[in-house]
Amino acid sequence: xxxxxxxxxxxxxxxxxxxxxxxxxxxxxxxxxxxxxxxxxxxxxxxxxxxxxxxxxxxxxxxxxxxxxxxxxxxxxxxxxxxxxxxxxxxxxxxxxxxxxxxxxxxxxxxxxxxxxxxxxxxxxxxxxxxxxxxxxxxxxxxxxxxxxxxxxxxxxxxxxxxxxxxxxxxxxxxxxxxxxxxxxxxxxxxxxxxxxxxxxxxxxxxxxxxxxxxxxxxxxxxxxxxxxxxxxxxxxxxxxxxxxxxxxxxxxxxxxxxxxxxxxxxxxxxxxxxxxxxxxxxxxxxxxxxxxxxxxxxxxxxxxxxxx
Amino acid sequence: xxxxxxxxxxxxxxxxxxxxxxxxxxxxxxxxxxxxxxxxxxxxxxxxxxxxxxxxxxxxxxxxxxxxxxxxxxxxxxxxxxxxxxxxxxxxxxxxxxxxxxxxxxxxxxxxxxxxxxxxxxxxxxxxxxxxxxxxxxxxxxxxxxxxxxxxxxxxxxxxxxxxxxxxxxxxxxxxxxxxxxxxxxxxxxx
Numbered sequence: 001x002x003x004x005x006x007x008x009x010x011x012x013x014x015x016x017x018x019x020x021x022x023x024x025x026x027x028x029x030x031x032x033x034x035x036x037x038x039x040x041x042x043x044x045x046x047x048x049x050x051x052x053x054x055x056x057x058x059x060x061x062x063x064x065x066x067x068x069x070x071x072x073x074x075x076x077x078x079x080x081x082x083x084x085x086x087x088x089x090x091x092x093x094x095x096x097x098x099x100x101x102x103x104x105x106x107x108x109x110x111x112x113x114x115x116x117x118x119x120x121x122x123x124x125x126x127x128x129x130x131x132x133x134x135x136x137x138x139x140x141x142x143x144x145x146x147x148x149x150x151x152x153x154x155x156x157x158x159x160x161x162x163x164x165x166x167x168x169x170x171x172x173x174x175x176x177x178x179x180x181x182x183x184x185x186x187x188x189x190x191x192x193x194x195x196x197x198x199x200x201x202x203x204x205x206x207x208x209x210x211x212x213x214x215x216x217x218x219x220x221x222x223x224x225x226x227x228x229x230x231x232x233x234x235x236x237x238x239x240x241x242x243x244x245x246x247x248x249x250x251x252x253x254x255x256x257x258x259x260x261x262x263x264x265x266x267x268x269x270x271x272x273x274x275x276x277x278x279x280x281x282x283x284x285x286x287x288x289x290x291x292x293x294x295x296x297x298x299x300x301x302x303x304x305x306x307x308x309x
Numbered sequence: 310x311x312x313x314x315x316x317x318x319x320x321x322x323x324x325x326x327x328x329x330x331x332x333x334x335x336x337x338x339x340x341x342x343x344x345x346x347x348x349x350x351x352x353x354x355x356x357x358x359x360x361x362x363x364x365x366x367x368x369x370x371x372x373x374x375x376x377x378x379x380x381x382x383x384x385x386x387x388x389x390x391x392x393x394x395x396x397x398x399x400x401x402x403x404x405x406x407x408x409x410x411x412x413x414x415x416x417x418x419x420x421x422x423x424x425x426x427x428x429x430x431x432x433x434x435x436x437x438x439x440x441x442x443x444x445x446x447x448x449x450x451x452x453x454x455x456x457x458x459x460x461x462x463x464x465x466x467x468x469x470x471x472x473x474x475x476x477x478x479x480x481x482x483x484x485x486x487x488x489x490x491x492x493x494x495x496x497x498x499x500x
Contacts, residue, residue: 094339174344179345198342
């Protein structure tokens with residue numbers, strides 16, 4: 001028996017993918033945004049408890065996003081810039097996930113998140129054609145779907161709603177909200193929309209602000225045809241707050257018995273030097289290509305997926 | 310007891326869900342934004358046949374269900390239970406009550422080869438052969454030209470099942486029936 005050597009994606013899909021990459025690069029060139037290529041291997045990685053990095057035998061990590069390197073460039077005086085290239089996440093395998101995937105990530109100096117959302121909308125329209133895009137706060141989004149208030153509802157009530165919708169995991173408020181969010185996306189029949197203002201527990205590296213007495217992360221996601229396509233932030237600039245969040249992640253990792261991740265001291269030093277005011281966003285490029293081609297899964301737009309490398 | 314983690318999920322896996330034996334039909338990896346990874350899965354309850362959708366946290370484990378399926382010969386009905394015997398020369402016999410035999414009871418006759426699903430070594434479901442040959446016990450004499458019923462009429466078979474048959478079918482004819490749809494296929498060549 002010979003090994004299955006053929007690619008995952010049909011050759012014509014890869015040719016169309018190439019056309020889309022040209023269009024995307026042209027989009028940024030016309031706007032004077034500089035393309036950069038930062039290392040795929042780094043000595044540090046994210047502390048985020050829901051992202052696992054691939055660790056190499058020498059102790060280095062494949063980067064889960066170019067964020068840390070790009071922010072160090074921004075602190076050093078690089079103007080608005082983007083990276084288009086591979087990133088890696090351990091264990092993420094599925095219809096719309098592959099451990100190595102293509103991320104388009106860009107930062108806009110002086111942009112507010114809503115200005116950046118407008119730019120994301122334009123990029124998506126360049127690839128997929130025009131369409132209306134609505135915007136919901138996460139609070140309204142969950143309320144519309146499940147008639148629960150994600151800030152005011154008791155843990156018990158949220159859990160009851162989640163159970164009624166088929167959630168059978170153990171109880172943790174953050175998990176239940178994540179589940180309700182993914183179920184709401186699944187149920188919603190709307191082509192394109194943004195979700196903004198997430199609970200502050202999922203702030204990652206976004207600024208936090210107060211709305212109606214609740215702390216919310218100044219973050220947005222764009223959903224296209226039920227798929228999460230973009231995740232953007234008003235970027236956190238306070239190095240002390242960043243260090244606190246990393247320590248918080250490290251404590252949670254200990255509690256959940258996940259592997260310990262060191263804080264990236266170079267990123268912290270760059271933040272102390274000063275990150276300019278900016279907004280940044282990451283787009284799942286493979287998914288965008290798949291949507292453009294009408295493909296049913298990510299395999300059809302990647303030359304070789306996990307099971308074939 | 311063996312367990313399966315969500316990252317070992319493959320269609321066909323037999324697991325216990327809420328204490329009931331189920332087969333995994335499909336599983337999808339879902340990861341909302343910065344959130345927790347989930348596995349959205351569909352299970353078919355092997356006792357009731359109902360499909361359950363559940364979302365589990367990725368990495369969670371489920372208990373394996375000791376479920377197996379065997380080809381068995383239907384031996385006889387003692388008035389209370391249906392008796393089956395494995396065809397793999399182990400000669401092991403199993404008895405199933407009416408609730409478990411379910412719809413299969415209107416199709417099977419002695420010596421038919423069925424598929425019996427065992428959970429913890431006791432039958433939980435019986436599937437009849439896909440096709441069975443059964444004689445007509447009762448049917449009205451067909452009147453040609455009567456198409457009010459679409460040119461068909463009911464026929465009661467020796468096992469008690471009723472199927473719709475063409476008008477030319479007569480009592481005593483042996484029919485081939487598809488047990489999955491309950492439909493008449495044709496007159497049987499074997500008698």
